Amino acid sequence: MKKHYVLPQPAYAHYVCYPEMLGHYTDFPQHAERRSEGFLGSYNLHMVFGGEGYVFQEGERISMKRGSGFLFPRGAYQQYGSDPGQAWNVRWVHFATALSLPMLEEADHSRGYFFTFDPGTGYEPVFEEMYRLSATYETRSEPRLSTLLYEILVTLMQNSEPLHGSVPLEIRHSIRLTADRIHSECERPWTLEAMARLAGYSSYHFLRLFRSIMGKTPNRYLSDCRMARAKLLLVSTELSVAQIALQCGFHQSSYFIKVFRQLEGLPPNQYRRLFSS
Known part of the structure; x- marks a missing residue:
């Protein structure tokens, strides 16, 4: 199968990112590209969901299997393709962007960013919607196409690692699952030890991993989750401040009020008056 779409320049010139060309190749062992320096004026993202392929970087042949991918910056030399004996299932997009993301900056700096990702994180339905909109292109689809591309890039930022990264994807996945559990049960009397035990790590190791992956300490994340729930309950219910404090993990309303004011x-009562309708 060979899906290949080319989009016209968008009518609106200020999208933060926009696809120029995109596709999906399976059972296409002839797929191979070799582009000279300066040939392609857009970013080129490939994500492998099955089969095998390769990419060359500075003379090194890098194997690309399920859960691996590459991002070339604008104007970079590019050489890659499918394994003839086991054609890859690859989804790709060429795009323009004015975004400043670490992944894009790394690609610009090194002239090629190679990574691993979790294929089960929901990329394929997003790509499929992009293909559908591209196949029946209308100008009114442009905002959605830009949004879908942005979703892919940001999801990839959160759920990928450099090909030789220090945090394997399964560890990143387990930390995010733990964070989701903490968020949904933020009223519980969580301790660092309890959170670490849930993830299956020592407290020291969990703290280091959580800060690296989530960008904040577990306790700060827990506090942010509790505040988000408290603000929602303040503006959407008539519960008393004491009741909201209990539902957000604070056993003393006075301490809840103190923390709320600090953050x-x-x-809380003033917040409710300002933001409730």
């Missing part, structure tokens, strides 16, 4: 700059 939000005003007490």
